[in-house]
Amino acid sequence: MPSLRLHHQLLRHCRLSFIPTSLSSSSSSSSSSSLITRSRPLGSTASAVRLMGTMATESTPRLLFRQLFEKESCTYTYLLADVGHPEKPALLLDPVDKTADRDLALIRDLGLKLIYAMNTHVHADHVTGTGLIKTKMPGVKSVISKASQAKADHVVEHGDKIHFGNLFLEVRATPGHTLGCVTYVTGEGPDQPHPRMAFTGDALLIRGCGRTDFQGGSSHQLYQSVHSQIFALPKDTLIYPAHDYKGFTVSTVGEEMILNPRLTKDEETFTSIMKNLNLAYPKMIDVAVPANLACGFQDSTPEARASA
Numbered sequence: 001m002p003s004l005r006l007h008h009q010l011l012r013h014c015r016l017s018f019i020p021t022s023l024s025s026s027s028s029s030s031s032s033s034s035l036i037t038r039s040r041p042l043g044s045t046a047s048a049v050r051l052m053g054t055m056a057t058e059s060t061p062r063l064l065f066r067q068l069f070e071k072e073s074c075t076y077t078y079l080l081a082d083v084g085h086p087e088k089p090a091l092l093l094d095p096v097d098k099t100a101d102r103d104l105a106l107i108r109d110l111g112l113k114l115i116y117a118m119n120t121h122v123h124a125d126h127v128t129g130t131g132l133i134k135t136k137m138p139g140v141k142s143v144i145s146k147a148s149q150a151k152a153d154h155v156v157e158h159g160d161k162i163h164f165g166n167l168f169l170e171v172r173a174t175p176g177h178t179l180g181c182v183t184y185v186t187g188e189g190p191d192q193p194h195p196r197m198a199f200t201g202d203a204l205l206i207r208g209c210g211r212t213d214f215q216g217g218s219s220h221q222l223y224q225s226v227h228s229q230i231f232a233l234p235k236d237t238l239i240y241p242a243h244d245y246k247g248f249t250v251s252t253v254g255e256e257m258i259l260n261p262r263l264t265k266d267e268e269t270f271t272s273i274m275k276n277l278n279l280a281y282p283k284m285i286d287v288a289v290p291a292n293l294a295c296g297f298q299d300s301t302p303e304a305r306a307s308a
């Protein structure tokens with residue numbers, strides 16, 4: 001029975017806090033603990049930027065994964081680390097300022113080395129924890145998409161790979177909720193987690209999707225993004241969104257392709273649904289957007305931005 005199989009898959013995944021990946025080590029695996037690589041030519045820019053020169057002995061990647069919740073904005077923050085690597089390099093996806101201390105305490109307790117604090121997009125409903133984390137843990141680098149036009153240490157584009165230890169995330173452009181939305185997907189390969197995991201931000205929510213009525217939103221773009229970049233992933237890919245308002249924690253591509261009440265419709269019906277959502281503007285939008293364009297610093301003067 002397909003629904004039962006899905007249920008077992010989810011249960012199995014949720015019970016694992018350490019996800020071992022393949023025991024075989026790839027001959028091409030990187031020995032540095034952090035790196036952002038770009039497969040396309042970049043003109044005069046180097047095609048691979050080494051962020052930390054630390055050399056480590058090759059080790060078996062093993063994913064530590066935690067889903068963390070911020071209850072005021074119903075935001076999920078995700079912690080991922082390669083605990084098979086001697087440095088235990090870690091990254092945080094979509095941290096919130098209000099829970100930054102909790103997240104950093106967890107990272108210290110687990111003996112991880114946080115290298116990236118990343119955002120899927122410029123959030124409108126809460127202030128990102130990225131700026132605060134950078135001040136509290138010097139050396140951490142912020143990451144966001146170039147299309148978001150926000151300030152960060154590293155701006156990434158579709159196709160880039162974000163390495164942490166011997167694991168990596170692939171960047172997929174999924175505009176529509178905002179112009180600069182990206183989905184981060186765990187890598188494909190024998191040493192990478194299976195099933196794959198997609199961190200969809202607000203592009204695809206469980207049984208829903210991000211609104212498209214501000215910040216360069218477009219229902220047409222969102223529909224195309226989800227269908228071409230997320231629904232094209234293997235059906236067992238786990239969906240981890242940036243928000244949930246109903247108590248869901250995880251879904252799969254296969255499940256959303258069948259059960260998502262908006263994205264299973266044709267594009268015209270989808271557009272009409274989105275036009276008639278009639279949602280109130282997020283309460284914090286006027287504070288959050290300028291702050292998040294400056295890496296989460298609420299003082300968005302040029303001086304504050306320069307020191308971000």
Ligand SMILES: N[C@@H](CCC(=O)N[C@@H](CSS)C(=O)NCC(=O)O)C(=O)O
Nearest residue numbers: 124125202208209210211279281282283
């Ligand atoms: N009430 C909340 C904002 C709720 C909201 O608008 N959520 C966004 C994502 S955060 S910008 C959204 O896209 N929701 C889609 C949906 O269908 O609910 C607040 O005031 O912060």
